[in-house]
Amino acid sequence: MDATRLDELQRAEALAGLPGWAPVPGRDAIGKVFRFADFNAAFGWMSRVALMAERLDHHPEWRNVYNRVEVVLTTHDAGGVTGRDIVLARFMDAAAG
Ligand code: HBI
Numbered sequence: 001m002d003a004t005r006l007d008e009l010q011r012a013e014a015l016a017g018l019p020g021w022a023p024v025p026g027r028d029a030i031g032k033v034f035r036f037a038d039f040n041a042a043f044g045w046m047s048r049v050a051l052m053a054e055r056l057d058h059h060p061e062w063r064n065v066y067n068r069v070e071v072v073l074t075t076h077d078a079g080g081v082t083g084r085d086i087v088l089a090r091f092m093d094a095a096a097g
Contacts (some may be wrong), residue, residue, distance in 0.1 A: 002082060002083045002084075003007050003075055003077060003078050003079045003082045003083070003084055004082060005028070005075070005080040005081065005082055006081050006082060006083070007065070007087060010080050011023070011030070014081075014083075014086045015030065018030070018032075018086070018089050018090070018093065019093070020093075021089055024072055024074075027072070027074065027076035028074060028079065028080030028081055029061075029073060029080070029081060029085075030071050030072070030081055030085060030089065031070070031071060031072045031073070032071050032089070032092075033037045033068060033071070034068065034069045034070075034071065034092070034096055035067055035068050036067045036068075036069070036096075038065065038066075038067050039066050039067055039081070041067065042064055045096055046062070046093055048095050049091070049092055049095055051087070052091050052095075053088065056087065056088060058084045058085070058087075058088050060073055060088065060092075061073070064075065071092065072089075073085040073088055073089055077081065
């Protein structure tokens with residue numbers, strides 16, 4: 001997937017198809033808070049995402065507290081949101097069920 005930084009319109013269009021995702025204030029990044037039934041469910045999801053992140057060679061910035069996972073996606077190499085972030089966001093949503 002292309003690692004070219006999305007412009008404002010492209011990012012807004014991509015976000016329209018990503019429920020719960022939003023721009024991160026002050027950063028060229030997108031974020032979402034995932035909530036699960038319990039810690040096991042959260043960590044199991046993180047494990048599945050981690051394996052896909054390795055396959056994609058594209059990794060999230062995330063923070064887990066019990067059943068919550070706060071996620072920020074941006075492409076460090078491009079200095080902003082790219083299609084790689086959109087692909088990973090879509091996978092995260094699908095994996096969360
Ligand atoms: N993950 N989010 C993110 N952004 C990157 O630029 C990135 C990454 N994972 C691996 C990666 N880049 C490598 O391609 C480079 O560090 C070499």
